[in-house]
Amino acid sequence: MTQTQSSALYGPVAEDLILVEDLLESVKRVELAPLRLMLDHALAPRGKRLRPALVLLAGSFGDYNLNRLVPLGTAIELLHTASLVHDDVVDGAESRRGRPTANAVFDNALTVLLGDFMFANAAEMVTRTGSLPVTRLFALALMKMTSGELDQDAAAFDVARDVQHYLWRIGGKTAALFGHASQGGALLAQCTEGQVEALRSYGYNLGMAFQIVDDILDFTGDEAEMGKPAGGDLIEGTITLPALFYLDSAPRENPVRRFLSADGEREGYLPDALAAVVESDAIGRAQGMAQEFVDRALEGLSALEASDARHTLEELSGYVLTRRS
Amino acid sequence: MTQTQSSALYGPVAEDLILVEDLLESVKRVELAPLRLMLDHALAPRGKRLRPALVLLAGSFGDYNLNRLVPLGTAIELLHTASLVHDDVVDGAESRRGRPTANAVFDNALTVLLGDFMFANAAEMVTRTGSLPVTRLFALALMKMTSGELDQDAAAFDVARDVQHYLWRIGGKTAALFGHASQGGALLAQCTEGQVEALRSYGYNLGMAFQIVDDILDFTGDEAEMGKPAGGDLIEGTITLPALFYLDSAPRENPVRRFLSADGEREGYLPDALAAVVESDAIGRAQGMAQEFVDRALEGLSALEASDARHTLEELSGYVLTRRS
Numbered sequence: 037m038t039q040t041q042s043s044a045l046y047g048p049v050a051e052d053l054i055l056v057e058d059l060l061e062s063v064k065r066v067e068l069a070p071l072r073l074m075l076d077h078a079l080a081p082r083g084k085r086l087r088p089a090l091v092l093l094a095g096s097f098g099d100y101n102l103n104r105l106v107p108l109g110t111a112i113e114l115l116h117t118a119s120l121v122h123d124d125v126v127d128g129a130e131s132r133r134g135r136p137t138a139n140a141v142f143d144n145a146l147t148v149l150l151g152d153f154m155f156a157n158a159a160e161m162v163t164r165t166g167s168l169p170v171t172r173l174f175a176l177a178l179m180k181m182t183s184g185e186l187d188q189d190a191a192a193f194d195v196a197r198d199v200q201h202y203l204w205r206i207g208g209k210t211a212a213l214f215g216h217a218s219q220g221g222a223l224l225a226q227c228t229e230g231q232v233e234a235l236r237s238y239g240y241n242l243g244m245a246f247q248i249v250d251d252i253l254d255f256t257g258d259e260a261e262m263g264k265p266a267g268g269d270l271i272e273g274t275i276t277l278p279a280l281f282y283l284d285s286a287p288r289e290n291p292v293r294r295f296l297s298a299d300g301e302r303e304g305y306l307p308d309a310l311a312a313v314v315e316s317d318a319i320g321r322a323q324g325m326a327q328e329f330v331d332r333a334l335e336g337l338s339a340l341e342a343s344d345a346r347h348t349l350e351e352l353s354g355y356v357l358t359r360r361s
Numbered sequence: 362m363t364q365t366q367s368s369a370l371y372g373p374v375a376e377d378l379i380l381v382e383d384l385l386e387s388v389k390r391v392e393l394a395p396l397r398l399m400l401d402h403a404l405a406p407r408g409k410r411l412r413p414a415l416v417l418l419a420g421s422f423g424d425y426n427l428n429r430l431v432p433l434g435t436a437i438e439l440l441h442t443a444s445l446v447h448d449d450v451v452d453g454a455e456s457r458r459g460r461p462t463a464n465a466v467f468d469n470a471l472t473v474l475l476g477d478f479m480f481a482n483a484a485e486m487v488t489r490t491g492s493l494p495v496t497r498l499f500a501l502a503l504m505k506m507t508s509g510e511l512d513q514d515a516a517a518f519d520v521a522r523d524v525q526h527y528l529w530r531i532g533g534k535t536a537a538l539f540g541h542a543s544q545g546g547a548l549l550a551q552c553t554e555g556q557v558e559a560l561r562s563y564g565y566n567l568g569m570a571f572q573i574v575d576d577i578l579d580f581t582g583d584e585a586e587m588g589k590p591a592g593g594d595l596i597e598g599t600i601t602l603p604a605l606f607y608l609d610s611a612p613r614e615n616p617v618r619r620f621l622s623a624d625g626e627r628e629g630y631l632p633d634a635l636a637a638v639v640e641s642d643a644i645g646r647a648q649g650m651a652q653e654f655v656d657r658a659l660e661g662l663s664a665l666e667a668s669d670a671r672h673t674l675e676e677l678s679g680y681v682l683t684r685r686s
Contacts, residue, residue, distance in 0.1 A: 066508070068508055068511065068512055068515075070512075070515040071511050119477075122473055122474070122477060125470075125473055126473055126474060127470075144469070145450075145451040145452075146511065146514055148447055148450055148473055148476075149447070149451060149507055149510050149511045149514060150511070151473075152447060152476075152507045152510075153504060153507040153508065153511065155481075155503075156480075156503035156504040156506075156507055157500075157504060159499075159500035160497065160501055160504060163493060163496055163497035163500060166493065167493075168488060168491065168493045168496065171488055171493065171496055172485065172488035174484075175481055175482075175484035175485035175488060176485055178477075178480075178484065179478060179481040179482060179485060181481075182477045182478040183391070183393055183478065186393065186396050186471065186475070187395075189470055189471055189474060190393075190395040190396075190471065
């Protein structure tokens, strides 16, 4: 993302995000050469830094102390990246954001340890906030994330799961860390209890919408824009909201079920399965649910005084809904 | 380990270790069924609980507050177990302590996530100590552990490494967590700075001796007592102290080098390589170095007042040297 795009999205905190970038850069400076090489690879793709932006924006509602907020933003981005590194090992993914994954370049064994090092580094980083409660919430968010990931893997190809189960899973996998970013930022800024809760709720619900849109894009997204081919979730057996809505109203015999229940070589069934979902009302229904979560996120904000930061958070929820990658 | 063995080894804190056992038991109570199953498997083998014992023994030199010491002991045991779970994935190990590994029972993907969950749980557990400094040291110890593991994997089969490099690696892989156990226990008990440093030094040096003995047992140990066949390190390409001492004084053409540099099928060369090390003076030299670290550990203790706990720590160092599994 360019500086201009960042300013447009993150308003008052866009410039301070460079401090997160610098701290992430410092993480790469380790003595052990193979580790340095791997960290360089894992931390190279400059993502949107949405989670660190949430930390700083939430911190803007109180005592905006960058000495505490920047380490939290960095810790959360590290944690997020570490979990992607392990996810790619778990899924055997070959590319992400148009680049080869760490496990594709190095091997699975070293990549597991790379992720562990990054988790440890994230934990060390969060203690630099000086706050034990924030450190504790950080560990709890990681427990939820991992539970969500584990559930996704354990429930793969199981068509008996429902929307409730899906929402529980993405709540852990994605929304918990979004919620922690905004809650943690508010706590570090010594916001009032009401502000902390409003910001936590905003972050959590934004995270829910974010993941639903991610799951929609896996059906409708453009490979060039996404940096990965469509249909990855179905290939992994991950039954996301669009597939669930589709299965809910499709006849018992349908292309998605045929794909999921195929023995062995199921790839030939993929194009029909994707087309069936995209042509049904499932995408629209999933978009509707993402909108509902954005509405809840905005509801949280309404309790906060008007400010540049609040305006930016409002705009951000629109971006999350309309983004294309 | 039976209660009698535990009492003999851990003296005044043996009974309180049951509280660590209870807290570890509580960790298994998660809602997600597949996770519960995996935690049950990973936490089932009742190890020696040496690291939690170190926490409690160190805590005995100050304010012996079990509400703080038991969570630290539990967190460290969880961290240790999580790292074994990931090591077994990394090494593709089939059995440990005579039981199938988690990755052998479940699959690699789920086992990576199981380890992640346990790391997160360990981080959550250490925050229950109420101490940010101890939490921070815990994260730093994990960073050192992972660096040591990474280095071991990256340097596999590389005969150009030396004893200095080996000591650096086991310092990270093993001794850092031993050092953190005794240092953390002392910090939580509000010991004086001198006591904290004496206990940290004891734990660190004990950990060095512990790992050297582990590496010796991988050559000399009895499969039935160890729960795994001998020679596992060489098979992984991990060149430990006995192999280093052997290579140091053997002629250039020797069975160990032949094994390490074999292309492809090297298993046939293993028996000769093991025999060569065992029949040389390398084992004796490695035992001598383990003794040196125990001496340094005891030196640390000499600064502390005589007590049951100090006596137990002294005895423990003898056990670490003479253990057979």
